[in-house]
Amino acid sequence: MSETNNTIVIKGLNENGQRISSQEFEKLVQEAAERSQNLILHTYGQHNVGGRLLKGTGYRIVLKGPVGQRLGCMARPGVTVVSEGSASNDVGYLNIGADIIVKGDAGDGVCNAMAQGRVMIGGSIGARGLTMSKWNPEYARPELWVLGSVGDIFAEFNCGGIGVVCGINPKNAENVMGYRPCVGMVGGWIFYRGKTDGSFSKGDVKDTVPNDEQWQWLISRLPEFLEAIGQPQHLATLSNRDEWRMLIALTPQEKTLSNLGSMPMQDFRARVWEAAFGGDPLRDIAPGLDRSPIGLIVTGELRRRVPYWANRANAAPCTFYCPTHIPTVERLRLIREGKIEESYELTLRYTPFPASVCGAICPNLCMEQCSRQGVDASIDIAMLGRAVLDAKLPPAKPNIGNKVAIIGGGPAGMNAAWQLAQEGIEAHIYEKEEKLGGKIEQVIPWERLNIAIWQKELERFLRMPNIVLHLGHAVTQEDFEQFLKEYEYVIVAAGAHEPRRIPFPGSERVITALDFLKSVKSGKPMQIGRRVVIIGAGNVGCDVACEAYRHGAEQVILVDIQKPLAFGKEREAAEKLGAVFRWPVTTKEVTDEGLVLADGEVIPADTVMISIGDVPALPFLPDTVERFRGWIKTDEAGRTSDSRIFAIGDVEKPGLITHALGAGKRTAECIIALLTGKEWQPFKQQVIDKKALTTAHYCPTHGSGSSVTDEADRCLSCGSCRDCHLCETICPTKAISRKILPDGGYEYVSDDSKCIACGFCADTCPCGIWVMKQA
């Protein structure tokens, strides 16, 4: 160690000419630095020189001789380290502020993990320069200046450091930046000048040219660099802005895009994808197919379902199950609208006997399926029927000059006549008896039908124009042939008045139900004993039992071979009077003891009656009209094998009074259509699905109302719009509106351009009108 002019010189060889260790050399440097800021170090490969000068600033350390690794390692601000020749690896390792000047070349790893300070290289550097260098924004950026070129893998993970590669006398003139620089680089600038192989990491940096600010930065600092390395002569060469390029870190946002490729997908579709097909790739096999994107909530033709206002498209259960299909929801609507008279008139157009049949003797099939039962109880249809008792005769059209003969003045024939007459067709009823009404008049006990009601409705019937009565006229074969000449059509409605019997021994002792009931109603009842057995436990059997009790019987037993079919009011009445049902029972014979069963048991009886139904008696009917087991074969209109002869009621098949009324109306309508040149339409509506109704809108009243208006309010109006506006109210897009029709009516319509097919209308409609159809 020697000292002149406050400059201390330290040698790396000891007095024996042997290299001293890095540790000892470091100790000498630290001691010298206590005394002087100017050191000249004749290094001999000692490592980590120039760092750890812990006190003060203004140090200038000049190295002469072979430089070891990590020159300027952990060097501090205010220190200048100058190597007069080249340096080994890792120059400026962890440098935090010193200027480190290497006038020759430097090895690998220059500026590794450097945070501040400048490293200036007068030659070129090896691989991995400027890797992991950091910029702490509290201080100036770290800088690496290289006059020549850099080796491979430059500036990896550089985080804000600035590199300048001047490209003067590069090691490889074809590639001054080495292979794959800037991998993982997240910040900083790399200025370079000269050729490269373009292998820089495109996911991390972009290749660009310096902007004005960057150029100003460079050009203002170049002279100092060149001065420091002692080569100012290159300034002019390096001052040509056009020769400089830059690698700049991508922003995180730019990096994401870079991961995914530089071309936006829409551009790719247009420029590459569709270009390759010359258009849509499906245009040949699906011309015009629109595949453009749509949203989740759509309107118009994009909906998968569409609402449909199916007003009156389906039948209410009451209408459907009534054989006459009386539109009860319609007559209740009229009542709700205060049109009581119109309501009654409507009813009378379907049946002449609403009070007698609906109101009394009918089991009211219509109400068995009444939807209101889902809320509380069915509509009181019998009350509605009785309410029509005093209603006016509905108007009939004037006689249009057609004539129809009706054989039989029972319920079937009378309703046929009633329907024909309303349309102005002359209906001639030929009735064997002196009174109209058939089994209503002759058989059904007055206990079940108040005679006053019947007579009132009969009187109203008789006031109907266009009906001509021929009472007490038993039709003969000759009559029938004549009818076919005189009348356009003949309706056979003679009923079933031939009781069925079973030819077991002693059957001659048995009284038929029909004969017994007719005798009772005619006021000359047959004599019966104290103990009565009735074979056949249907509803007629029950009527017989009731009448038997009223005419002297004390004990009535109804037997049947199967489970009794009796139901409803008839059965209840019989049971109330004490009638007993026995089944299964097979009759062997009838003796004066009573009924002898197949197993030998005897049911004691003074009188045995049989009630197993009646069959038609049709002596007048030509043999050409086809029959099946005694009944006349008909089609769905009631037409027989002879197209001008119809058959309705019990001659067609056994049924209830209501079935007879229904058949009369149906056949009359067919004949009306034929005579007026229209096409006959049978009743084809389907019954509404109860699930379509929304009954929660109604509050249970538990029991029927006490007036027709109560019942009108209770009616769910299945399948017929109640005009409640709920659909209009619930529709979330205001698609539904109520439209007045030219005829004064209304309809609810859904605007396709607003409807999103949520189905709320269908879910809400109390009447099941709105349905969602697949679109």
Add this chain to the structure above:
Amino acid sequence: MVAVSSIPSSPSDLTYADLPWLIEHREDRCAVCGKCTAVCPVQAIQLTYRRQRIVGLGMLGKAKNDPSVNYRTLYGIKQKTDVAHRCIGCGMCSMVCPNEAIRPMPNPNDPRLRFHMNQAGDAWKRGGRRNDRDSLLDKIIFTRISMLTDPALDAGRHEFFLNTILGRILPPEEFLQRRAKGEWIPPTREIFPFIIGSMSFGALSPNMWLGLLQGVAYLNEVLKIPVVMATGEGGCPPWVLKSPFLKYIILQIASGYFGWDEIIRAIPEMQCDPAAIEIKYGQGAKPGDGGLLMWFKVSKLIARLRGVPEGVDLPSPPVHQTLYSIEESVMKMIQTMSMAWGFRVPVYPKISGTTSAKAVLNNLVRNPYASGMLIDGMDGGTGAAYNVSMDSMGHPIASNIRECYLDLVAQGRENEIPLFAAGGMGKNGNIAQNGMALILLGASGVHMGKYIMQAAAGCLGSERNRCNVCNIGLCPKGITSQNPKLYRRLDPDQVAQRVVEVFTSIRTEMKKIMAPLGRSQSLPIGMSDAIGINDAAAAERLKIRYIC
């Protein structure tokens, strides 16, 4: 006597508690906007009115005739309980609800519905997956981490060769001999080892299928990642067959031969060869059962594409009708397909996972035209299958591929004929890990179907029987529907973009797995010393390290 108003009950009547998905609806938040019922694919929900009885129970102060009963009507969204309209848990209602008022929740109890899915005399059919979240692949860990022992590799810094070879690789000496003599050398393709598994144009909607291909094209042409996709049986649009993108497509031929007339017709006009031909003998999701495209998915477009009439069921039988042996199959199918493109295209069979896989493999090894073998394990998905086939038929992929690979190793031919694995890739989202686990077990690459539908198109299906109605054409995302009103919900550009994102992510994860293993320049096929599993029995079966 039964009251007429009594509520009937049938054996298949269910309550809410019996359904696997329960709709949670908050009436206090509901906007009554109708969007949920409009979007529900199966009409499982409806606006419902509830009549509530308000009972006045005060004892005093009542008027004599006051019934003390009033009613009020509430409304809200309610789910249906019949089998056909059961909630499938897809969650589209939640997606459209503006107020977070509705969502399907899994029923933690015992959903009795399972016992009633066999309506109308047919067993339960569905689409989707096995509904088994358990995944052995998820449990395989990459245990060999190079740090100071090997040159440290950095996934973010080093360059990786990630591709695999599809096709038969000749032993070097044979290759050199053949080349010297100018003889035929079996075709090979350098492809990305994650392959979009075979899903047909028909099973998938046009927007989905074309979106996938568009993404694959982007990956190849812009990002230079050589991803290929398999078509599935059912043909390929003629313009695609004639496009430069055909080289990214593995065409499939199966027992139904659908679409093959159009493919053969297009051969003279093809600009390039397809990536490969896959001969489907079996499918992992429904081994031993054939394909079926149900009639309502056979739209005009699909009919045209497949060369069949519109609106008919399209069955692909479980077996090829005129094949009776492996040898015959190889002769007829592999040779025919190879010859169709002048022996320039790799041809390989796909079989379902089975204990007989090794027998098939050994026949392929001896056949000069066989370019590989794909085993589809039982966790694979499908558009339509019987539940029993999906749940209980087949073989898990891991041990199946492993035993085949070790068999090749024993013969010293593991580098000659590549094995590909499929079935349950990424069922819980771990696609790269699952695929790499199989590669380290011996697969040269993996096929994925469900994962790509979930990741690229937002398929709502899950291993917990969510949605899974691909079979009935009502896919709420438009992935498996042929109804434009549904599939137009899917924007092909977005599908393509997601495909790109999925594959670049897989690429990154592959590097993250390979770098610590110290592998960057070749795929670590069969590098089983680098994996372990915390399951001693599986470790023994797979011949890998047991770790704990």
